[in-house]
Amino acid sequence: MIPGITNAQGASLLLEALAQRGMRLTGPRRRLVEAIASQKGLFTAEGVHSVVPEVGRATVFRTLKTLVGMGLLCRVPMEHGAPRYGLASRLHHHHLVCVACGEVRDFVRPEVEAILHRLASSADLRVLGHRLEVYVLCAHCQQKEGACSALPLA
Amino acid sequence: MIPGITNAQGASLLLEALAQRGMRLTGPRRRLVEAIASQKGLFTAEGVHSVVPEVGRATVFRTLKTLVGMGLLCRVPMEHGAPRYGLASRLHHHHLVCVACGEVRDFVRPEVEAILHRLASSADLRVLGHRLEVYVLCAHCQQKEGACSALPLA
DNA sequence: CGCATTAGTGATACCTGGTATCATTTTATC
DNA sequence: GATAAAATGATACCAGGTATCACTAATGCG
Known part of the structure; x- marks a missing residue:
């Protein structure tokens, strides 16, 4: 959730960024990005997955990796437990x-x-x-x- | 490997610290600590284990965790691949x-x-x-x- | 010293976060 | 709408690490 804008706007921003880099806007990708944009603060891979369980686990991890690689998300390894992901807007x-x-x-x-x-x-x-x-x-x-x-x- | 002292001395320091906290100086523990003290720079769990393969894997992880918990080792999560462990002396x-x-x-x-x-x-x-x-x-x-x-x- | 207590051990099975494979969609483009 | 390329998801797998538990051995006490 990006402060000052709606989740839908946040999702659009991410999708736009994906499209600009020649990535296809598939159904799973759209739903996943929406789920990501709706997260407050940092979240885990399992966390977003549970919001869109119909999207495959592999796709969740693949997409997170892509977004991190593109600099749109950041990955925060935690002292204990699963790493958290977060929107990199405001970095x-x-x-x-x-x-x-x-x-x-x-x-x-x-x-x-x-x-x-x-x-x-x-x-x-x-x-x-x-x-x-x-x-x-x-x-x-x-x-x-x-x-x-x-x-x-x- | 702690600069300025021998590996044996480094191992003794660690063992002493363990004993001071009421931990037993078992055979596996001694060999493991020696292997740790002989590492140059940071090392992986698999790395030390390969030096003392006769010590069980569980014991290796257990001991590393204990030493980290006691502040004698530090654990450095890497961007890719296994985390590294290193002597915390000089921290x-x-x-x-x-x-x-x-x-x-x-x-x-x-x-x-x-x-x-x-x-x-x-x-x-x-x-x-x-x-x-x-x-x-x-x-x-x-x-x-x-x-x-x-x-x-x- | 010798023995009891209790911490430590290691084999094994298991867990989690993540990736490789690959046949089957689905998208963008023409 | 046909087509080529990218993406998907089921599955199996990998790595780093932990839980369990029967067994072993260090310590402390008499």
């Missing part, structure tokens, strides 16, 4: 993951990019991308503490 | 991953920690950890270019 951002409730929020810190630029110029590297995930205990979960076994992530 | 650092040859190098940027501190104080969050992975094309791979299909990681 580039980083992720705040609550280790207790699993909620994922985006945040933007241009300083990170600045650090990477310095890094690239000091070494003989070409930076292609990066991923920053911050594991936190959100305000809500800090209260009902106890339940949380903080992960030793260094 | 906290971040990872430079060459998308072409797969080489992983560590780097340290205290600025990142500073950014996270600011983040934590501005929102009502408790930061438990973070992971920064930078995907690059290393100097070596930039030359034999072409072979590299840069990943669209945003």
Whole structure:
């Protein structure tokens, strides 16, 4: 779900992007993209699949992979459990993951990019991308503490 | 392999840490830890297992998980393929991953920690950890270019 | 030391996230 | 509408990892 526009509009945007790259707008693809556009926040492959169970599992994974490859979705590997997928519109951002409730929020810190630029110029590297995930205990979960076994992530 | 000390010393350090936490120093555990201490840089579960094939697969994964949980090892999920494990002595650092040859190098940027501190104080969050992975094309791979299909990681 | 307690082991079966194969649609184009 | 190419979905499979459970062995106590 892209903020400020309807799900149908979001789906159209994705379909347009697919069409522009010469991909066919098949029935399964349309339904799948609609299901993806209707997700709030990040979602799992099984999650979208359950919305459109009539679409084959292979097609779900294939399409997700294609969309990630095209930069329309991003894939967030989680510390535990299945990776989450999310709309890449509004990128580039980083992720705040609550280790207790699993909620994922985006945040933007241009300083990170600045650090990477310095890094690239000091070494003989070409930076292609990066991923920053911050594991936190959100305000809500800090209260009902106890339940949380903080992960030793260094 | 911890720089500046021998593998045997590295293994002893790990075993000591295990013993201190009330874990038994069994034969398989000793051999496994030795194999881990002898690895240069990051390694895969299959990688260490192949060094000590007489130790059961379940035990390999169990022990890696334990060591990660104790903060002695860190687990680096890769963009493609099996996650890598590495000695956490010398942490906290971040990872430079060459998308072409797969080489992983560590780097340290205290600025990142500073950014996270600011983040934590501005929102009502408790930061438990973070992971920064930078995907690059290393100097070596930039030359034999072409072979590299840069990943669209945003 | 010798034995009991209990943690650890390894074989096996299983789970999840994802991919290869391939015969059968379905789409875009002419 | 015919046709060539792309996409689909059923199926089988793969990799990384975990649960189970009968068995083994490290530890601690007398």
